[in-house]
Amino acid sequence: GQSLEQPSEVTAVEGAIVQINCTYQTSGFYGLSWYQQHDGGAPTFLSYNGLDGLEETGRFSSFLSRSDSYGYLLLQELQMKDSASYFCAVRDGTNKLIFGTGTLLAVQP
């Protein structure tokens, strides 16, 4: 079967750093993506890792270890607007995405 596991909820305070982990078990793997979804909105792309290592985009970084079937999203200098759901998704050989169930991040003042 195919599965991606993420924590269901994470709470942090403004200005802090938070890490959202993702472990996956899939039959095909070309890369790990992260998407953000605000309540009621469409998912928007945050980051992609096709190779092992760290990718940095502003306040967001994403890490991948293919040997451990593990990745994480790191959010720094948290802001209230970062309160949202975050999904990891595995990209397979036909460019399909298999999504995790999502992590609800609550940023508190």
Add this chain to the structure above:
Amino acid sequence: NAGVTQTPKFRILKIGQSMTLQCAQDMNHNYMYWYRQDPGMGLKLIYYSVGAGITDKGEVPNGYNVSRSTTEDFPLRLELAAPSQTSVYFCASVQREGYEQYFGPGTRLTVT
């Protein structure tokens, strides 16, 4: 560029009715997808298409049909709507060699 557009935004159907959810993109993307998202859950792939005239089933295709007669349009057809199809439906597209999927705003469907 309008990106990915979906219509309608909201719809209420009675059990047994049929409808078509429209999706269009103006980015000349080859790959298009239909997902459904139930409350508090991730997105599940219903159908996808790698180009005009080519479609394939995703994880949860039962009760749905698609067609792809042009690069731009990828409509999703619901036949004989059931309460289990109450969900939010998202359409997405991506370039052939790309990895960033662009999502439409979604259609919120209730079947009663």
